[in-house]
Amino acid sequence: MISVADALLFLVPALYAAAAAVSILLFVRPESGARRLARPLLFAAVVAHGVEIALRAAVARRCPLGTLAETTGLTAFALAGTYTVLSLRSGRRPTGVLIVPLSCALVLAYVLTRREAGAVNPALASPWFSLHAASAVLAVAALAVSFVHGVFYLLLYREIKAHRFGLLFRRLPPLAVLSRMTNIAAVSGFSFLTVTLAAGTAWGLRSGHAGAMLRDPMFLLSAGAWLLYAAGLAVRYLAGFRGRYTVLLSVFAFSLLILSMTAVFLLFPALHVYR
Amino acid sequence: MSTGDALPLIALGVDHRTASLAVREALAFDEERARRFLTEDLHHLPERMVLSTCNRTEVFAVPPPGVAEPAGQLADLLGRARGLDLAAADARPSVFIGEEAVLHLLRVACGLESMVLGEAQILGQVKAAGELAESCGAAGPVLRKLLETAARAARRARAETKIGEGAVSIASAAVDLAEKVFGSLAGHSALVVGAGETGRLVAKHLHAAGIGTMRLANRTLGRAQAVAAEVAAEPFGLCGVPPGLRDSDIVVCSTSAERPILTREEVKAAMRVRRGRLLLVLDIAVPRNVDERAREIEGVLLHDIDALRSIADGNLAIRRKAVPKVEAIVEEARRAFENWRKSLAAEPTIVSLRRRFEAVREEELAKNLKRVPPEARDAARKLTESLVNRLLHEPSARLREAAGEPRRAAEAAAALADLFGLSEDDRG
Numbered sequence: 259m260i261s262v263a264d265a266l267l268f269l270v271p272a273l274y275a276a277a278a279a280v281s282i283l284l285f286v287r288p289e290s291g292a293r294r295l296a297r298p299l300l301f302a303a304v305v306a307h308g309v310e311i312a313l314r315a316a317v318a319r320r321c322p323l324g325t326l327a328e329t330t331g332l333t334a335f336a337l338a339g340t341y342t343v344l345s346l347r348s349g350r351r352p353t354g355v356l357i358v359p360l361s362c363a364l365v366l367a368y369v370l371t372r373r374e375a376g377a378v379n380p381a382l383a384s385p386w387f388s389l390h391a392a393s394a395v396l397a398v399a400a401l402a403v404s405f406v407h408g409v410f411y412l413l414l415y416r417e418i419k420a421h422r423f424g425l426l427f428r429r430l431p432p433l434a435v436l437s438r439m440t441n442i443a444a445v446s447g448f449s450f451l452t453v454t455l456a457a458g459t460a461w462g463l464r465s466g467h468a469g470a471m472l473r474d475p476m477f478l479l480s481a482g483a484w485l486l487y488a489a490g491l492a493v494r495y496l497a498g499f500r501g502r503y504t505v506l507l508s509v510f511a512f513s514l515l516i517l518s519m520t521a522v523f524l525l526f527p528a529l530h531v532y533r
Numbered sequence: 534m535s536t537g538d539a540l541p542l543i544a545l546g547v548d549h550r551t552a553s554l555a556v557r558e559a560l561a562f563d564e565e566r567a568r569r570f571l572t573e574d575l576h577h578l579p580e581r582m583v584l585s586t587c588n589r590t591e592v593f594a595v596p597p598p599g600v601a602e603p604a605g606q607l608a609d610l611l612g613r614a615r616g617l618d619l620a621a622a623d624a625r626p627s628v629f630i631g632e633e634a635v636l637h638l639l640r641v642a643c644g645l646e647s648m649v650l651g652e653a654q655i656l657g658q659v660k661a662a663g664e665l666a667e668s669c670g671a672a673g674p675v676l677r678k679l680l681e682t683a684a685r686a687a688r689r690a691r692a693e694t695k696i697g698e699g700a701v702s703i704a705s706a707a708v709d710l711a712e713k714v715f716g717s718l719a720g721h722s723a724l725v726v727g728a729g730e731t732g733r734l735v736a737k738h739l740h741a742a743g744i745g746t747m748r749l750a751n752r753t754l755g756r757a758q759a760v761a762a763e764v765a766a767e768p769f770g771l772c773g774v775p776p777g778l779r780d781s782d783i784v785v786c787s788t789s790a791e792r793p794i795l796t797r798e799e800v801k802a803a804m805r806v807r808r809g810r811l812l813l814v815l816d817i818a819v820p821r822n823v824d825e826r827a828r829e830i831e832g833v834l835l836h837d838i839d840a841l842r843s844i845a846d847g848n849l850a851i852r853r854k855a856v857p858k859v860e861a862i863v864e865e866a867r868r869a870f871e872n873w874r875k876s877l878a879a880e881p882t883i884v885s886l887r888r889r890f891e892a893v894r895e896e897e898l899a900k901n902l903k904r905v906p907p908e909a910r911d912a913a914r915k916l917t918e919s920l921v922n923r924l925l926h927e928p929s930a931r932l933r934e935a936a937g938e939p940r941r942a943a944e945a946a947a948a949l950a951d952l953f954g955l956s957e958d959d960r961g
Contacts, residue, residue, distance in 0.1 A: 289694075418714065421836060421843070423840075423843060428699075433713070433714050433811065434716040499808045499809045500811075501808075501810060501811055502809070502832065
């Protein structure tokens, strides 16, 4: 199994690189004949990457999030996978110009650093912790896809409002499509974030870390982002509001989430470490 | 058809560059008149076709051999059929002969000769002209091959270049913008205010783009009803416009009112009810129909005629840039048609060769088939057919290829005639 996974380590980055090149090419030259290759290439990359992750997880008998490299690889897979599913709704104008190259860069980072892995976190032996960690990665990926489409929406809205009909006007899908993609990804991300917080809380209560979690800025800021998303989705789906403000809320909530994660990792690295 | 000489094809007609609107109107054909023209006035021509659109009326014909001044005769017939004295009307039809006529039809089909560069409808109109000629028994090998070549070139031009990029008229730019905001218009509603020519045109474009529901408001209800009937819209008077903003996604204003008919307050009040849903307001009237300050309201995308014109101009510039690429496609198509025409010179030899092989095949089958079990006879027939086809494929292809060079073609034909004993009569 490992030899197959090792062989895939060559194929996966190559497929991602090809998919990223096609995504960029299609943004620059949308009429390019490479259009037909975009989805099959990305799909092949995601499938091959999924097989590689599954094989390694099966051999290691744990969630493939034991090291930073593994987390990077799974994040790339989740990003590309979410975008692949979502791109079925983007119509003739693909929006992978940022997400696919980003996934490619993360995969390259994973491939180049995976042998320098440190010790595996023993907490991964707990199914609750594994669920928490895996759904956190999926949540971040889905919310990142939502964020990117939200930013595209805001840029295009500003262009149209200002009567500027330039590159973004010609390249991006319609506002309604971007809004729908932003919201579908936000709903998926919100669902995974809910699972992340619930599984993390369950694991904290069972392992005696509940007190520490209440002082964990990552947990508190994630809960804050969850509330923002919940409010945004309620405004959209329960009160029937549409338009720029609901998109802005998604963009703001993701910015908060990422800023909080970055700040915690940089400023208080010890506060979100559980074993 | 003689294949060694110049192509006996004539294209004659008028378009937006060569004739006034009055002349184009007078020479236009509807389907029934075109059918009569093809079957009665032009029945003496072996191949003929009429292409009649808003901006052009052209006749494509292959005249019989030996006709003096065929273009002059065709012009007379065209004028007579439409009751117009071309000389008196100072209308000088353009005439394209042989290769020029081929090139002209290819350029027309690709949208290079259209009033709106790269417009998409022309290919359908060319195809329809071909179908009409076919149904009248007026199409022949030259026109059929030319139409097929033209259709392929036009499809390539649209797929491989930006000749059809975006909208280039105000009405289509309005629909383009609506689609850029809402995507598919099927689930959306439009309110068109003003049933004049511009309003009617935009309503028609919205209808063609598949708008979900449309309402049409006008100062005089009778006019609103007349236009609404054309575009499956609901007609009503101007007093219904401000309330109509609440449940319309696209509002098009094109009345001749001197003052704004929609104030900022009215738009703002509508937006409060719309709960953030975008409202696209296209004010294509001069003077403007919508208070300019409405543009500042959140969720309102207000565009005037200048904004729409800038979309149209931008797209037109892109189309103009694509012209050299389309011309290269046209040139390739012209060469392909020319090669096909030259290859026709080889047909008599190929037919003769095939006849000879078929005769041998039949003779051998007749002699030997009785020795074959009945259940295997069909298979034996198919086997011999396949054998003959395989054997003849390569020499046929080589003969067609050589047809472009008269000396080489004559040598090849003579060699085959000598080797296989083909008579001069056989070769036509």
